[in-house]
Amino acid sequence: MATQNVLDIKLKKIDKIYKPGNAVSGYVVISTKEDMSHSGVTLSVEGSVQLQLSSKSVGLFEAFYNSLKPITMLHYTFNVAPSGKFTSGVTEIPFEFNLEPLPGQTLYDTYHGVFVNIQYTIKCDMKRGILSKDLQKAVEFVVETQTPTQLLAKETTPVNFLITPDSLSNFKKISKADVPNFRVSGQLKSAICHINDAFQGYLLIESAEAVIRSIELQLVRVETCGCADGFAKELTEIQNIQIGEGDMCRGLKIPIWMVFPRLFTCITTAARTFKIEFEVNLVIMLDDGHLITENFPIKLIRN
Template identity: 40%
Template sequence: MSNVELKLSRSNRIYCPSELLDGKIVIKLSSSISHYGVYLNVNGSVNLQIRGGSAGVIESFYGVLKPITIVKKRIEVRASGKIGSGTTEIPFSVKLRQPGEDNSERYYETFHGANVSTQYLVTVDIMRGYLHKSLSATVEFILESDKADLPERPIAPEMVIFYITQDTQRHPLLPELKTGGFRVTGRMSTHCSLLDPISGELTIESSAVPISSIDMHLLRVESVLLGEKIVTETSLIQTTQIADGDVCRNMTLPIHVILPRLMTCPTVFAGPFSVEFKVTITISFQSEVCKLYTKSDPTTPRLWLAMETLPLELVRTK
């Protein structure tokens, strides 16, 4: 039995570019083996792809673009020799960014998107020659911005006032919604820290039609440079229900949405790609028609929906 495991020093696996990536290689063997070196590989890259159906791209087109390399290191942890049976632990430490290296802007934060994905991996390889399969293990670690590069003071949430009525909608509505009318007002933070929730409030001032649900959808807007054109796609990250049922009129409802770590990152505007975010507040009204579209996209305009979309700028703070 041969087993190799990578254990990082931090259980949350979160590191900054200026910090040491350290841990230990745990090797469990039923019998001793000979090897030609134990190597540690650290790789970080931005992976870009274009999926069929994206705006401005032919439906059948599918393209994976060349990854943008952020960091690529290979270190010999142990020279060739033998590893005895039982459990062997080999400590390691890697400096991701060398002191004085002025390329902090290249170390984008970890992000798992639909078309843009920034990922950092550490892999151990125990080379055993042509007659034996190499032993290896891989672990993903999460990279965040250096605290030294972050603002000294915490940012103040930028609150934006919004209102939703039948006149603000750009899509067709049910006749009873157009004639009876409705009015929803509120305010929400649109410039906030990744460490803080999206906060705000809204009030149903009036509505002739009973309300079914009030939801807030967090969206990512990923843009990729393809040749001379920019392909942009918006996709849903998560949905948070603010209210269920026909809520009381003129009662203030709080908005409190925690951001998912791996699916969000600081808003990025780079040369070959960009990652932005926005939120859509959706008011669903009670209607028999909506029962025919139970599996529809919640952010797609429908006859029984009222919507308001706001841009969201995310930043990393200390």
């Protein structure tokens, strides 16, 4: 029966969240049932920004598409164990490095998007003999950066809104005369949101001739990739939550509360070749099939 050898990476911080300048420390863990020879153990740390265009934008920006190379923000490689032998049992090898970018580069928030992906990984490689399989293990850690001080809002201002048939701008194939009469008001706590806090507010259905089926909040990512040839902007949905179901009472305050999902959101970011922004859509679905939608561009910050 073959002996099972296990290579693992354990970080000291359970949440795996670090800020630029922090020391990242942990252990390379080797578990083996019998003595195991090896040709060295190396650790590599990489942080990169991956960019891509949607299929509809490829033809428009072919020159840019051919130059979509990953942006390497940081890259370290160091040996944690020279060639030798690990004895049976569990061996822990400590490691530590400072989270600093390469010269001329900037660290951005960890972010898993559709057309922009920002990721930080630690990868461990153990080289073995010709007749043995090399072992490899990778783990992702999360980087949280701060919004530059000059871009932080000194105070958050509530955003009042009023939605009526006259305020709607996109009717597509229907006319205003076909839209049932309604009046929806409300307030957002702020359009500048701390990413670790919830998106908050309330709405009030003052009147509505049609029966309401549902009220939803849609969080949208706005990703822009570009260069001198032009920019391609793509909007995709991150999450959709229901805050009201059925024909809600008129005159009743309905709370708005939405948590920003970790990894799939980050602070609003603008770099030379990409931007990451966010919007919230308030969608009221009527029983007759009409959709009433109000769009709120928001800015995510962290201080």
